[in-house]
Amino acid sequence: MTQKPVVVVGGGNGARAFAGHLSLKGVPVRLLSSFPEELKAIKQQGAITVSGTVEGQGKVQVCGDDFAAISDATLILVVVPAFAHASIARSLAPYLRNGQIIILNPGRTGGALEFSQVLKDEKCPAKVCVAEAQTLLYACRSEGSTGVRINGIKKEVAVAAFPAVETQTVLNELTKYFPQFKPVPSVLHTDLMNIGAVFHPTTVLLNAGRIEGGEKFEFYRDGMTPAVTAALEQVDKERCAIAKTLDIPILSALEWLESVYGVQAASLREGLINNPAYQGIAAPTTLNVRYLFEDIPTGLIPFISLGKLAGVPTPTCQAVVELACAALSHNFWEKGRTVEKLGLTNMTKKELHDYLLHGEK
Amino acid sequence: MTQKPVVVVGGGNGARAFAGHLSLKGVPVRLLSSFPEELKAIKQQGAITVSGTVEGQGKVQVCGDDFAAISDATLILVVVPAFAHASIARSLAPYLRNGQIIILNPGRTGGALEFSQVLKDEKCPAKVCVAEAQTLLYACRSEGSTGVRINGIKKEVAVAAFPAVETQTVLNELTKYFPQFKPVPSVLHTDLMNIGAVFHPTTVLLNAGRIEGGEKFEFYRDGMTPAVTAALEQVDKERCAIAKTLDIPILSALEWLESVYGVQAASLREGLINNPAYQGIAAPTTLNVRYLFEDIPTGLIPFISLGKLAGVPTPTCQAVVELACAALSHNFWEKGRTVEKLGLTNMTKKELHDYLLHGEK
Numbered sequence: 001m002t003q004k005p006v007v008v009v010g011g012g013n014g015a016r017a018f019a020g021h022l023s024l025k026g027v028p029v030r031l032l033s034s035f036p037e038e039l040k041a042i043k044q045q046g047a048i049t050v051s052g053t054v055e056g057q058g059k060v061q062v063c064g065d066d067f068a069a070i071s072d073a074t075l076i077l078v079v080v081p082a083f084a085h086a087s088i089a090r091s092l093a094p095y096l097r098n099g100q101i102i103i104l105n106p107g108r109t110g111g112a113l114e115f116s117q118v119l120k121d122e123k124c125p126a127k128v129c130v131a132e133a134q135t136l137l138y139a140c141r142s143e144g145s146t147g148v149r150i151n152g153i154k155k156e157v158a159v160a161a162f163p164a165v166e167t168q169t170v171l172n173e174l175t176k177y178f179p180q181f182k183p184v185p186s187v188l189h190t191d192l193m194n195i196g197a198v199f200h201p202t203t204v205l206l207n208a209g210r211i212e213g214g215e216k217f218e219f220y221r222d223g224m225t226p227a228v229t230a231a232l233e234q235v236d237k238e239r240c241a242i243a244k245t246l247d248i249p250i251l252s253a254l255e256w257l258e259s260v261y262g263v264q265a266a267s268l269r270e271g272l273i274n275n276p277a278y279q280g281i282a283a284p285t286t287l288n289v290r291y292l293f294e295d296i297p298t299g300l301i302p303f304i305s306l307g308k309l310a311g312v313p314t315p316t317c318q319a320v321v322e323l324a325c326a327a328l329s330h331n332f333w334e335k336g337r338t339v340e341k342l343g344l345t346n347m348t349k350k351e352l353h354d355y356l357l358h359g360e361k
Numbered sequence: 362m363t364q365k366p367v368v369v370v371g372g373g374n375g376a377r378a379f380a381g382h383l384s385l386k387g388v389p390v391r392l393l394s395s396f397p398e399e400l401k402a403i404k405q406q407g408a409i410t411v412s413g414t415v416e417g418q419g420k421v422q423v424c425g426d427d428f429a430a431i432s433d434a435t436l437i438l439v440v441v442p443a444f445a446h447a448s449i450a451r452s453l454a455p456y457l458r459n460g461q462i463i464i465l466n467p468g469r470t471g472g473a474l475e476f477s478q479v480l481k482d483e484k485c486p487a488k489v490c491v492a493e494a495q496t497l498l499y500a501c502r503s504e505g506s507t508g509v510r511i512n513g514i515k516k517e518v519a520v521a522a523f524p525a526v527e528t529q530t531v532l533n534e535l536t537k538y539f540p541q542f543k544p545v546p547s548v549l550h551t552d553l554m555n556i557g558a559v560f561h562p563t564t565v566l567l568n569a570g571r572i573e574g575g576e577k578f579e580f581y582r583d584g585m586t587p588a589v590t591a592a593l594e595q596v597d598k599e600r601c602a603i604a605k606t607l608d609i610p611i612l613s614a615l616e617w618l619e620s621v622y623g624v625q626a627a628s629l630r631e632g633l634i635n636n637p638a639y640q641g642i643a644a645p646t647t648l649n650v651r652y653l654f655e656d657i658p659t660g661l662i663p664f665i666s667l668g669k670l671a672g673v674p675t676p677t678c679q680a681v682v683e684l685a686c687a688a689l690s691h692n693f694w695e696k697g698r699t700v701e702k703l704g705l706t707n708m709t710k711k712e713l714h715d716y717l718l719h720g721e722k
């Protein structure tokens with residue numbers, strides 16, 4: 001048990017789970033958010049009420065929006081929607097110190113690269129290490145204004161640092177608290193394993209009438225009709241083709257279902273419908289959801305942009321984004337992560353791999 | 362009353378209505394189809410049973426698949442799905458004679474141009490006139506194997522010939538039978554007024570999960586949710602922008618609803634939902650429908666191709682087509698009407714207008 005504080009940035013499901021869990025492990029925890037009102041009740045109570053797999057009152061040492069509180073921590077866990085990563089990077093930049101480690105939980109596609117690029121743009125002088133997890137460690141849901149229910153803790157979560165030469169340093173620190181994190185060769189491995197970007201936006205869009213019509217249905221069991229899963233397969237093929245061209249070995253969505261959930265299925269549709277872990281998951285009841293507003297700008301759009309860099313066509317991903325723009329009357333392209341925003345403009349494959357490894361072009 | 366036979370090509374709702382109605386007007390009618398089995402029962406009975414607005418037994422003089430029967434007719438009404446126009450052109454080519462008039466009911470986008478181009482490619486020596494109607498004259502449905510119910514006859518249907526200098530000749534012949542047809546300046550006017558291409562494919566796609574899920578709902582009242590109609594508005598904007606750039610004055614979808622149905626509405630959504638004529642129209646129960654398989658290749662794809670010719674971006678139309686390809690596992694592009702298939706490759710606006718008027722580049 002270390003007495004050094006760990007900072008958790010965020011206030012939602014995942015942030016509460018990390019903060020509460022760490023505190024129950026005896027770690028001094030500081031919980032910070034750009035939206036202090038979301039932490040108000042936790043601040044008053046001085047603790048997070050954790051239930052489920054882990055139970056207890058997880059005390060919080062510092063709670064608020066003063067990012068100066070990060071200064072004496074080594075580990076900073078950022079647990080916010082991916083579209084907020086850039087803004088958090090700008091908020092943290094003035095307070096960062098050499099040697100600090102920032103982990104995005106999860107990074108979605110391009111989290112660590114974008115975060116690093118914003119720190120550069122902000123001329124942050126500190127030499128920090130930015131890493132990203134491939135998925136959230138917890139299956140959890142906020143309860144009331146101060147609680148979180150942890151339904152499960154994943155056995156393994158892939159993590160990569162940017163630059164990748166720092167991944168071992170990150171692991172050394174991170175595994176003091178969480179043995180579940182396992183290294184992958186570079187952030188492009190976590191970036192291209194953004195399975196939510198495959199499953200969510202296309203399914204929401206092809207079920208848009210049903211969602212807005214107020215029908216209650218299960219996202220996976222009912223929403224995954226033959227046409228929907230045929231479209232998902234195309235999105236997934238485009239993702240896998242990009243990875244292959246960039247020499248990043250990844251799993252197809254079907255392989256991923258087997259690897260994570262042990263689902264054995266002849267087709268993606270069968271796998272999604274029959275996955276016991278997906279039973280009972282309700283479809284969204286509005287189109288104003290992270291399945292679109294997070295997974296498009298920090299999933300499909302960086303897929304498309306990486307596709308252009310790799311010379312791999314992504315017509316289906318593009319169609320989903322463009323039709324979402326029309327249907328939601330929202331320009332998703334504007335805030336989408338592109339290779340320019342990730343600092344990868346015009347790189348050759350060799351330059352890209354060198355950059356991912358060493359952080360220099 | 363003329364004793365010259367009129368040929369109707371087709372065997373479905375519209376073809377039965379035209380053939381039956383003409384016959385009841387005392388016109389000798391020949392009904393031809395590439396699929397003679399669809400005419401078998403009518404051939405046996407020797408007549409079409411017409412009910413509704415018009416009633417009676419409409420005798421059919423000739424019924425079958427021998428296209429030689431067109432030779433002594435002046436007027437040939439082609440009443441088949443638009444994706445079959447090219448194939449009908451190839452079937453008719455060997456039998457056509459100078460001065461014959463072929464009317465596509467309706468042409469959708471590019472019908473007359475494609476038909477003419479196929480006749481050229483087939484080296485058809487006859488000088489014929491090809492025209493297209495903007496919509497089907499009748500609101501009708503087949504009944505049983507020999508019947509058709511005519512629920513309504515439109516008061517006005519726009520028609521244009523290719524080349525446009527022949528439109529008056531077409532009108533002179535056509536109005537002997539049907540006073541409802543009114544001339545418009547060129548086939549691009551009928552082509553760009555393909556409202557089905559605006560309303561149908563996008564709505565089917567954004568309701569795909571619901572349709573495949575087996576939900577019964579009304580296409581217009583229930584299917585036109587805010588996101589769906591927002592997307593329709595973008596498709597319609599793209600169509601109107603092409604028309605504007607090509608100097609073709611057309612109505613927006615909302616203006617069209619007012620002009621045809623007298624619907625006064627503040628938004629396209631309100632107009633669609635409140636149009637009394639659209640009440641009770643059931644959504645399709647499968648994705649294997651003409652709303653996709655006709656309206657994409659002979660509607661959205663020629664919009665996109667004309668957009669390229671005009672330098673007008675059509676991102677939403679393209680997204681709908683591309684996502685339909687993925688969802689239906691079908692390459693809609695392959696059989697789609699492009700400016701190349703319409704004989705308009707690389708034309709400037711002036712060349713295009715000259716060609717539409719005179720049929721020569």
